[in-house]
Amino acid sequence: MSLSASAVSIRFGGLVALNNVGVSVSPGEIVGLVGPNGAGKTTLFNCLTGVAAPQQGTVMFDGENISNLRLEHRVRRGISRTFQTPRLDLAGSVADAVMLGFYPRLTQGLFGACLPFSQAQRTEDELAAKARQLIAEFQLTNDPDSLRGRALARPPAPTGGSTSARQRAALPVARRAGRGHRRRRPRPARSGDSRCRRARPRRAAGGAQRRLRRRAQPIAWSRWCRARWSPPGTPADVVNDPQVVGAYLGVQRVAA
Amino acid sequence: MNVKARLWTAPAVVVVGFCLVMLLGLVRPSLHTTMFTIGLYALIALPLGLIYGQGGTISLAQGSFAALGAYTSAILTTRYGLSPALSIVPAILLPALLAFVIARPILRLPELSLALVTLSLGTVIAVGLQRGGDFTGSFVGLSGAPPLPIVGKNPVGTAILLWAAVLVVVVMYSHFVRSLRGRSLNAIRVDRLLAESMGVNVPLDLATLFAAAAGIAGLAGWFYVHSIGYIAPDSLGPETSASILFMVVLGGRRAVLGPILGAAFFTFANDFLPGAESHGLFFGTILVLILMLSPDGILSPQAMRWMRRVFAGRGRKASGPAPPVVPRAGEAAR
Ligand SMILES: Nc1ncnc2c1ncn2[C@@H]1O[C@H](COP(=O)(O)OP(=O)(O)O)[C@@H](O)[C@H]1O
Numbered sequence: 001m002s003l004s005a006s007a008v009s010i011r012f013g014g015l016v017a018l019n020n021v022g023v024s025v026s027p028g029e030i031v032g033l034v035g036p037n038g039a040g041k042t043t044l045f046n047c048l049t050g051v052a053a054p055q056q057g058t059v060m061f062d063g064e065n066i067s068n069l070r071l072e073h074r075v076r077r078g079i080s081r082t083f084q085t086p087r088l089d090l091a092g093s094v095a096d097a098v099m100l101g102f103y104p105r106l107t108q109g110l111f112g113a114c115l116p117f118s119q120a121q122r123t124e125d126e127l128a129a130k131a132r133q134l135i136a137e138f139q140l141t142n143d144p145d146s147l148r149g150r151a152l153a154r155p156p157a158p159t160g161g162s163t164s165a166r167q168r169a170a171l172p173v174a175r176r177a178g179r180g181h182r183r184r185r186p187r188p189a190r191s192g193d194s195r196c197r198r199a200r201p202r203r204a205a206g207g208a209q210r211r212l213r214r215r216a217q218p219i220a221w222s223r224w225c226r227a228r229w230s231p232p233g234t235p236a237d238v239v240n241d242p243q244v245v246g247a248y249l250g251v252q253r254v255a256a
Numbered sequence: 257m258n259v260k261a262r263l264w265t266a267p268a269v270v271v272v273g274f275c276l277v278m279l280l281g282l283v284r285p286s287l288h289t290t291m292f293t294i295g296l297y298a299l300i301a302l303p304l305g306l307i308y309g310q311g312g313t314i315s316l317a318q319g320s321f322a323a324l325g326a327y328t329s330a331i332l333t334t335r336y337g338l339s340p341a342l343s344i345v346p347a348i349l350l351p352a353l354l355a356f357v358i359a360r361p362i363l364r365l366p367e368l369s370l371a372l373v374t375l376s377l378g379t380v381i382a383v384g385l386q387r388g389g390d391f392t393g394s395f396v397g398l399s400g401a402p403p404l405p406i407v408g409k410n411p412v413g414t415a416i417l418l419w420a421a422v423l424v425v426v427v428m429y430s431h432f433v434r435s436l437r438g439r440s441l442n443a444i445r446v447d448r449l450l451a452e453s454m455g456v457n458v459p460l461d462l463a464t465l466f467a468a469a470a471g472i473a474g475l476a477g478w479f480y481v482h483s484i485g486y487i488a489p490d491s492l493g494p495e496t497s498a499s500i501l502f503m504v505v506l507g508g509r510r511a512v513l514g515p516i517l518g519a520a521f522f523t524f525a526n527d528f529l530p531g532a533e534s535h536g537l538f539f540g541t542i543l544v545l546i547l548m549l550s551p552d553g554i555l556s557p558q559a560m561r562w563m564r565r566v567f568a569g570r571g572r573k574a575s576g577p578a579p580p581v582v583p584r585a586g587e588a589a590r
């Protein structure tokens with residue numbers, strides 16, 4: 001019941017992006033990865049999830065070697081990931097975007113989806129209701145069915161401040177919350193990214209709040225500083241930690 | 257409820273439209289043949305609308321897949337004495353199987369390369385049928401295919417049977433796009449990585465739908481050969497594929513009814529235009545004009561939204577005078 005990678009190396013042409021990197025995450029643990037721009041954080045996530053194929057190293061999940069599985073097969077085994085920029089169809093509705101997150105639980109085949117009055121069509125109603133719940137819980141939009149689903153991409157409403165950015169960032173989290181997975185891969189934070197704090201629904205229903213407010217146990221990790229420590233604390237404590245700040249701002253050798 | 261109703265809009269439009277034209281056909285019998293041609297094109301174009309408009313997978317082999325279905329059925333019925341009611345199965349399965357086998361390596365190509373590869377695939381099939389010697393009737397083709405089962409040579413019956421098949425495809429297509437599978441197909445078109453990160457088996461799904469599209473084209477080929485009784489190398493082929501893509505793009509690749517609208521436009525224009533040489537010029541001009549105004553074709557998402565708003569607005573207006581009824585009812589009770 002754990003995710004681990006060992007001796008992962010990947011190069012793009014002459015550029016060695018990851019050199020002999022290892023990481024392990026045990027159940028219930030929340031791990032963050034920080035480092036300056038270009039340190040290879042996204043690349044490591046890509047190797048863990050199967051978006052990039054490392055030349056060396058193995059990725060294990062629940063005791064199974066998943067190194068050679070494609071992204072979708074890793075996802076079906078219970079790994080999910082979000083991306084640095086929210087990926088969504090700007091011409092679709094928010095409800096559709098959230099419902100896409102139910103895909104891994106889908107049991108009907110392509111043919112079943114075509115038939116009227118079939119099982120697939122009946123579960124569709126349940127999923128729609130569930131999506132509506134998630135949209136409310138994460139306060140994604142007031143108009144989930146608007147086909148001008150730009151709802152999330154539109155410039156912020158005059159009264160709502162930067163809600164649009166928050167909602168867009170919360171969409172992938174809502175998508176995954178619908179799946180009941182054991183483990184959620186956090187999106188790699190961007191340097192100078194304060195939005196990750198805003199990405200949380202503020203006073204949402206208890207469930208969402210609890211999911212996102214677990215105690216953090218980060219690994220600071222970059223080309224320059226590599227340390228592991230476990231200060232029990234809130235995400236805010238982590239963000240203000242001198243070691244984390246150092247890793248982002250490029251201060252070499254932060255006092256450990 | 258609104259959503260459920262939307263599932264049946266396209267099938268309802270098809271049924272009403274078909275009945276209207278067939279009634280007009282009582283006055284002008286040539287409309288029955290026109291309706292048959294439109295239905296045939298629609299049957300080939302609809303699944304292309306699904307894989308291209310929803311899935312972003314272009315294909316210029318639909319015409320040749322239809323030819324393959326037609327030849328399969330013609331050979332089995334004329335040489336081996338099989339009844340058309342039985343030969344319909346291989347006429348669908350053979351193109352589908354071929355499509356499924358070749359789909360895996362080619363469907364990861366970018367759009368332009370895929371267009372070229374499917375075009376050459378269609379050409380290879382066409383050349384194969386042309387050079388098939390006595391087996392395929394060579395350049396002359398095959399004649400003497402028996403008439404369709406049940407309806408025989410009756411033009412009205414033929415049109416009804418063909419459009420019943422079109423209706424089935426429309427019903428399935430409508431339900432598919434509003435399902436989780438349909439959403440995932442759209443995700444493949446918009447952002448393949450998004451689809452994969454949702455757990456969608458992109459190569460398998462695309463290959464299956466590509467094969468289904470080829471199978472439905474094969475069904476259209478079966479209709480063709482058993483209603484006309486004759487198939488030649490230039491009856492269905494790469495040129496048909498190009499026309500089919502034209503219908504999908506012009507009619508609206510994102511809409512279920514887009515390919516049918518395109519097929520109707522193409523067929524009526526062909527009937528009314530003088531001189532076959534000017535057709536290319538006319539269709540080219542129309543295509544450029546329409547795509548400049550609306551890149552997603554006539555039935556674009558914007559157009560559909562506008563129509564929905566108009567109809568919803570009318571509905572609201574109709575229910576507008578309703579509120580005063582309530583107090584009046586209260587008064588009556590008092
Ligand atoms: N697909 C790719 N092709 C070539 N170079 C890449 C690719 N992906 C990442 N890189 C390079 O690998 C390095 C690490 O990038 P990345 O993992 O995105 O860093 P981070 O997410 O920590 O900012 C960068 O120098 C980047 O340019």
Ligand SMILES: [Mg+2]
Nearest residue numbers: 041042084188
């Ligand atoms: Mg990054």
